[in-house]
Amino acid sequence: MRGAEYFSRAGRGLLAALLLAGAGPAVAEEGAGLWLERMSDALHELRYEGVFVYQHGDRLRAMRILHDTDSTGERERLVALDGVQREVIRNDDQVTCILPDRTSFVLERRAPGRTFPPVMPHRDAQLDRHYAFELGEQGRIAGRTTQEVRLEPRDDFRYGYRFHLDDATGMLLQSELVDGDGEVVERLMFTSIEFRDRIDPTALEPGIEGEEFMWYQHGREGAPSFPGEPRWEATSLPPGFEREDYRRHRAGEAGTPVEQLVFSDGLASVSVFMEPAGAVSAPLRGHSSRGAVNAYGRGVGDTRITVVGEVPRAAVERIARGMQRREDP
Structure with missing residues (x-):
C-alpha cells in the first residue's frame, strides 16, 4: 500500500x-x-x-x-x-x-x-x-x-x-x-x-532441512482425504455453531481411519475426531485443557470421540455428549 x-x-x-x-x-x-x-x-x-x-x-x-x-x-x-x-x-x-x-x-x-x-x-x-x-x-x-x-x-x-x-x-x-x-x-x-x-x-524459502525433520503439507496438495457424508452427527451444538468441514483420512504408520468434523460460529472453531477405540493407546476420558484449548473425550461403542477447540469447556463437552452415529435410532 x-x-x-x-x-x-x-x-x-x-x-x-x-x-x-x-x-x-x-x-x-x-x-x-x-x-x-x-x-x-x-x-x-x-x-x-x-x-x-x-x-x-x-x-x-x-x-x-x-x-x-x-x-x-x-x-x-x-x-x-x-x-x-x-x-x-x-x-x-x-x-x-x-x-x-x-x-x-x-x-x-x-x-x-x-x-x-x-x-x-x-x-x-x-x-x-x-x-x-x-x-x-x-x-x-x-x-x-x-x-x-x-x-x-x-x-x-x-x-x-x-x-x-x-x-x-x-x-x-x-x-x-x-x-x-x-x-x-x-x-x-x-x-x-x-x-x-x-x-x-x-x-x-525454508531455512531448515534434514532427515530428522518431517514436512507436513495442508491445502491444495495436502494429505489425501476420502469424500463422502459423515457417519456421525452432532445433535447438540452450541447456538451459532455450524458444520464447516468434513474429512476422512488415514493417520499414522498403521493407517488408522479417522473421521474429522469441524464446526464454527464464524470466529471460534471446534474439531471432532472419531477413530477406532483400539487404535488409541492413551485415550482422553472426560475433560482436559491447556491454555485456551479445551478437549473432551468419550467412548461410544467401539469408537473414541475427541472434541478439541479454542472454546470454553462447556462447548466441547456439549458437542462430545451430543455426537451419535447417523444409523443410530
Missing part, C-alpha cells in the same frame, strides 16, 4: 476515531466493524516483517514472520526463535509445516490450516447474534499507536476477543483470548514490525 491509498486509509481511521468519541453503543459497534475490515485488508495487502510472542497457557514462544503479497497471491514464512527448530511456509491456502519428526502427530491433531493471525473475524449477522462489538481504548504496541476492538460473547460457549490494531495501517499488533472471568488465556503480540515495499523472495 503506497501514497494516496495509504494516507486515505489512515485519514479514515483518524476521522472515525474523532467521530466516535463519546458516541452511543450502536455507533461504536459500527465503528468496531469498520476497524475489523481495515484489519482484514491490512493482513492480506501489506508486506511486513516482524517478531511476535505467543503466550498459550504457561508457554511463551517467539516467532519471526515475513509476509509478502502481489497479484499472484500471498506468501508467508514463520520461523520459531526459541525451542526446537520449526517453520511454517504458506503460499495462499497451501501450508507446509517443517517440524521434528516426533511432533508430527501433534501437528495433525491441531490442523495447521491457520497460521497467522489465529482468527480472522468478518462481521455479519451470524457474529452479531453471538458477540457484541465494542471499541476499546487506544494504546501503544511495538512503538506504534493502536486502537482496541473487543468482541464480547453473549453466552458461555465462546471466548471474548481483544484486537489491538495499528492506527495508521489497521494491522493486527496484538490479539487476546479472554475467558468468562476476564482472564487472558491466549495472547499474541508483536514486539517489532516493519512494513516493506519489497520482500526478498529468498527470505520466504
